[in-house]
Amino acid sequence: xxxxxxxxxxxxxxxxxxxxxxxxEKRQDGYNISYRLVHTxxxxxxxxxxxxxxxxxxxxxxxxxxxxxxxxxEQTANIMVRFEKELTAHPCDLLLVVGDVTSTLACAIVAxxxxxxxxxxxxGIRSGDITMPEEIxxxxxxxxxxxxxxxxxxxxxxxxxxxxxxxxxxxxxxTMIDTLLKQRSRFTPPPIWERAGLxxxxxxxxxxxxxxxxxxxxxxALLINEIMxxxxxxxxxxxxxxxxxxxxxxxxxxxxxxxxxxPLGYLEFNYLVENAKAVITDSGGIxxxxxxxxxxxxxxxxxxxxxxxCITGTxxxxxxxxKALAPAMQxxxxxxxxxxxxxxxxxxxxxxxxxxxxxxxxAVKQQETxxx
Numbered sequence: 001x002x003x004x005x006x007x008x009x010x011x012x013x014x015x016x017x018x019x020x021x022x023x024x025e026k027r028q029d030g031y032n033i034s035y036r037l038v039h040t041x042x043x044x045x046x047x048x049x050x051x052x053x054x055x056x057x058x059x060x061x062x063x064x065x066x067x068x069x070x071x072x073x074e075q076t077a078n079i080m081v082r083f084e085k086e087l088t089a090h091p092c093d094l095l096l097v098v099g100d101v102t103s104t105l106a107c108a109i110v111a112x113x114x115x116x117x118x119x120x121x122x123x124g125i126r127s128g129d130i131t132m133p134e135e136i137x138x139x140x141x142x143x144x145x146x147x148x149x150x151x152x153x154x155x156x157x158x159x160x161x162x163x164x165x166x167x168x169x170x171x172x173x174x175t176m177i178d179t180l181l182k183q184r185s186r187f188t189p190p191p192i193w194e195r196a197g198l199x200x201x202x203x204x205x206x207x208x209x210x211x212x213x214x215x216x217x218x219x220x221a222l223l224i225n226e227i228m229x230x231x232x233x234x235x236x237x238x239x240x241x242x243x244x245x246x247x248x249x250x251x252x253x254x255x256x257x258x259x260x261x262x263p264l265g266y267l268e269f270n271y272l273v274e275n276a277k278a279v280i281t282d283s284g285g286i287x288x289x290x291x292x293x294x295x296x297x298x299x300x301x302x303x304x305x306x307x308x309x310c311i312t313g314t315x316x317x318x319x320x321x322x323k324a325l326a327p328a329m330q331x332x333x334x335x336x337x338x339x340x341x342x343x344x345x346x347x348x349x350x351x352x353x354x355x356x357x358x359x360x361x362x363a364v365k366q367q368e369t370x371x372x
Contacts, residue, residue, distance in 0.1 A: 001362035003035040004092040004111075007061070008042035008079070008103025011176075011285050013052040014266065015098040015121060018178035018351035020058060026355050033359060036090055040079045040103040041066040051265040056179060063090075072102060072133060079106035087114055093362065094119055097141065098175070100305075105137040112144045121175060121354065123148035124155030127305040132210075134284075138305070147361065149354050152308045152343060172353040173345030176285060177292055181348035183267060190268035192261050196235050200275040203234050209241035210282040212320045213300055219322070220244075221251045223300070226322040227280060228255050230329035237272055239264050278332050280325075287315040292346060296337040298328050314340035 003023065007016050016037070023035050039061035052058070065082040067075055079102065087095075087110060095111040097104045098121040108118050123142050127135050142148065148164060150156050151174040159169050192198070206227060214220050227236060237259050240248060248260070264272070273279055273289060278296040281287065284306050290297035291313025299317050309315035314337070318324040331337060345353075 002092040008040035009101040014179040017056040022351035022355040039064045100134040117146045119147040120145040124159040125305040127303045173350035177346040187271035205276045206280045
């Protein structure tokens with residue numbers, strides 16, 4: 001069985017690393033399974049791309065499409081044109097895409113038009129917010145996917161409501177947690193740890209990149225001021241996404257306890273998260289990591305595609321109104337934040353289950369071909 005595995009943006013890298021390891025292990029056990037890793041080049045900043053490959057032990061990609069930046073339409077088009085040439089030169093039995101980034105959507109469309117089966121890891125998650133580019137990517141990708149690997153029963157239910165065939169929905173867990181659990185012992189303090197004199201549970205971590213929070217300069221300034229006003233003199237560490245950096249320059253935010261740092265590597269960032277008092281974010285993936293590590297998390301969004309992090313985990317959805325931060329912070333500092341638990345099958349063995357399913361699927365395909 002020949003797989004083509006797609007990676008394009010930072011969230012993808014944590015999800016493909018354990019899958020590649022599981023494929024390699026299965027191959028060593030004598031199974032006829034191989035993969036070709038294609039990096040679309042969607043994230044081209046070293047700290048947001050290359051360092052993740054190095055830290056997570058992901059092999060050098062077999063191809064880099066170097067799709068670069070541009071508008072969403074330009075980037076989607078660049079990836080599709082270049083991936084079509086890649087797939088023509090190197091056909092496969094199945095394309096495996098992960099997550100909900102532009103690369104996920106673009107490569108899935110190309111494969112289906114070339115009559116290649118598609119498997120989607122993290123299928124079925126829904127925010128219900130069609131204004132999010134990621135939600136569009138999820139819906140379109142799942143509309144043409146053949147095999148749905150899901151992170152939760154909620155995702156299964158979403159797919160069933162959309163009319164997907166039950167046999168194609170495979171509840172396997174969360175590959176991002178595979179990476180987290182495997183790498184946890186290797187977490188390492190970033191330079192800001194010593195520079196700011198940080199101590200465990202005596203600082204906050206903040207990440208912001210979604211348009212609703214960072215595109216309006218006045219709202220971004222208000223949001224940051226509200227966080228600083230309610231953080232009880234604790235340092236706030238803010239690894240700045242390139243999208244956010246542009247507007248931060250315009251509003252000239254400055255505060256002695258606010259530490260703006262470059263995007264961090266996986267091991268350094270998660271060291272900060274694991275030891276933080278709490279995390280304030282608008283990311284989806286970080287809410288999964290905080291849930292597993294038992295760290296309080298405040299999500300500055302009106303909806304989430306990962307409701308299990310709120311229902312079971314340590315995450316709370318605050319919305320985008322900066323005024324929601326004060327009561328949440330009071331709850332945190334009063335020691336009243338929920339403890340949370342780890343969702344089902346977030347146990348570090350998801351990738352093994354995915355590869356086991358793939359080998360079964362391929363065995364069935366071989367059998368059908370033989371009968372014909």
